[in-house]
Amino acid sequence: MNNFSSKLLETAVNELAKLPGIGKKSAVRLALHLLRQNTQEVESLGNALIKMRNEIIFCKNCFNISDTEICEICNNQNRDAGLICVVEDVRDVMAIENTAQFRGLYHVLGGVISPMDGIGPGDLNITPLLLRIEKQAIREIIMALSPTMEGDTTNFYIYKRLKNIKVLVTTIARGVSIGDNLEFTDEITLGRSIVNRLPYESTFNR
Amino acid sequence: MNNFSSKLLETAVNELAKLPGIGKKSAVRLALHLLRQNTQEVESLGNALIKMRNEIIFCKNCFNISDTEICEICNNQNRDAGLICVVEDVRDVMAIENTAQFRGLYHVLGGVISPMDGIGPGDLNITPLLLRIEKQAIREIIMALSPTMEGDTTNFYIYKRLKNIKVLVTTIARGVSIGDNLEFTDEITLGRSIVNRLPYESTFNR
Numbered sequence: 001m002n003n004f005s006s007k008l009l010e011t012a013v014n015e016l017a018k019l020p021g022i023g024k025k026s027a028v029r030l031a032l033h034l035l036r037q038n039t040q041e042v043e044s045l046g047n048a049l050i051k052m053r054n055e056i057i058f059c060k061n062c063f064n065i066s067d068t069e070i071c072e073i074c075n076n077q078n079r080d081a082g083l084i085c086v087v088e089d090v091r092d093v094m095a096i097e098n099t100a101q102f103r104g105l106y107h108v109l110g111g112v113i114s115p116m117d118g119i120g121p122g123d124l125n126i127t128p129l130l131l132r133i134e135k136q137a138i139r140e141i142i143m144a145l146s147p148t149m150e151g152d153t154t155n156f157y158i159y160k161r162l163k164n165i166k167v168l169v170t171t172i173a174r175g176v177s178i179g180d181n182l183e184f185t186d187e188i189t190l191g192r193s194i195v196n197r198l199p200y201e202s203t204f205n206r
Numbered sequence: 207m208n209n210f211s212s213k214l215l216e217t218a219v220n221e222l223a224k225l226p227g228i229g230k231k232s233a234v235r236l237a238l239h240l241l242r243q244n245t246q247e248v249e250s251l252g253n254a255l256i257k258m259r260n261e262i263i264f265c266k267n268c269f270n271i272s273d274t275e276i277c278e279i280c281n282n283q284n285r286d287a288g289l290i291c292v293v294e295d296v297r298d299v300m301a302i303e304n305t306a307q308f309r310g311l312y313h314v315l316g317g318v319i320s321p322m323d324g325i326g327p328g329d330l331n332i333t334p335l336l337l338r339i340e341k342q343a344i345r346e347i348i349m350a351l352s353p354t355m356e357g358d359t360t361n362f363y364i365y366k367r368l369k370n371i372k373v374l375v376t377t378i379a380r381g382v383s384i385g386d387n388l389e390f391t392d393e394i395t396l397g398r399s400i401v402n403r404l405p406y407e408s409t410f411n412r
Contacts, residue, residue, distance in 0.1 A: 003300045003304055004300070005271055005277050005296070006272055011254045011257075012254045016255075018247075018251070019236055019240075019251075020235070021235075028297060030226070030227075032297065033225065034255055035271070042256055042259035043256050043260075044221060045221040045222070045252075046251075046252035048221040049221070049222075049237075049240055050249050052212075052215060052240070052248075053240055053241060053243070053245050054249075056214050064211050065211055065241070067212045067214055072211055089238070090211070094209045094210070
């Protein structure tokens with residue numbers, strides 16, 4: 001049964017319902033919201049999405065999303081080009097940039113090795129990473145993948161591939177989150193935070 | 207601080223974040239999802255929204271969303287044109303159509319009277335409703351507004367305006383939902399369901 005009195009509305013709702021996390025009811029709500037907006041506002045939404053998809057470029061160096069062939073971060077002369085932070089996707093770049101604690105460059109893998117999802121090393125930007133390390137004067141790569149089995153597998157795979165290349169491989173610290181209650185921290189994180197304990201003085205002036 | 211490595215991405219995220227119920231994080235997730243789709247898919251989404259907004263028409267008779275000047279429901283000769291169901295918005299039309307229990311026509315008010323939100327009778331399609339009732343041979347209007355104070359106010363306002371017009375005004379039944387547990391039903395609904403009790407035989411063959 002077709003409950004839409006308008007094909008235009010139905011088409012828009014079906015398109016919106018394709019988005020992840022948006023069901024049919026939310027799609028109807030969004031479509032009716034858009035109907036109450038000015039035509040210009042709806043046009044700027046629709047055109048922003050189309051323009052983004054059509055014109056976006058992935059940086060040739062680090063595979064970050066970019067408007068240019070080499071992204072702003074890779075092009076920034078004030079950043080440490082000898083330090084690469086390896087991340088899963090673009091959201092991780094944003095999250096780390098938000099901390100304002102990292103002044104090196106990135107390398108976006110585009111995922112992690114996950115045999116269950118059919119994602120092997122060949123599907124990720126791993127070979128370009130090895131080429132970067134060989135060709136550019138990279139002294140350290142920081143693995144900043146999720147602490148999941150897939151993340152750990154990917155860490156280990158890259159670590160093995162880098163064995164004969166002279167570069168320091170580090171991983172981001174795992175530990176109890178700031179503000180977290182010890183009793184609610186999972187055992188593995190708490191355990192690692194004890195094993196990787198730091199001299200108390202080293203935490204001053206952070 | 208600008209954390210987006212791409213203005214195109216940033217613009218798209220900002221546009222998506224204007225939608226109700228979609229925060230910045232969800233907007234980023236949606237934008238990155240769209241980047242992984244084909245250009246055609248993103249174009250069909252964007253264009254569906256723009257086309258809907260630019261071309262949609264509200265039915266001149268009932269104010270339902272329509273692709274034509276008079277909507278499919280009003281144009282349907284098989285429906286009972288003497289019976290009008292008055293609803294708040296287009297979603298209610300869809301919900302009632304889904305029940306397949308109503309074969310009359312609708313009248314979409316476009317809201318309810320809500321002094322708190324600055325919505326008075328003049329902002330709603332009430333005068334066109336009165337004109338319909340006067341000009342067309344309407345024998346009954348069913349008020350199907352939400353059981354809120356605003357809905358009740360609107361019901362009463364319309365009822366008063368209709369006092370000198372010969373038309374039967376009814377409201378949809380309030381009662382315990384089918385499948386609902388009595389002990390979890392609120393007192394007002396339960397109270398009304400006792401006051402408006404029905405002969406048991408009348409519930410047969412529904």
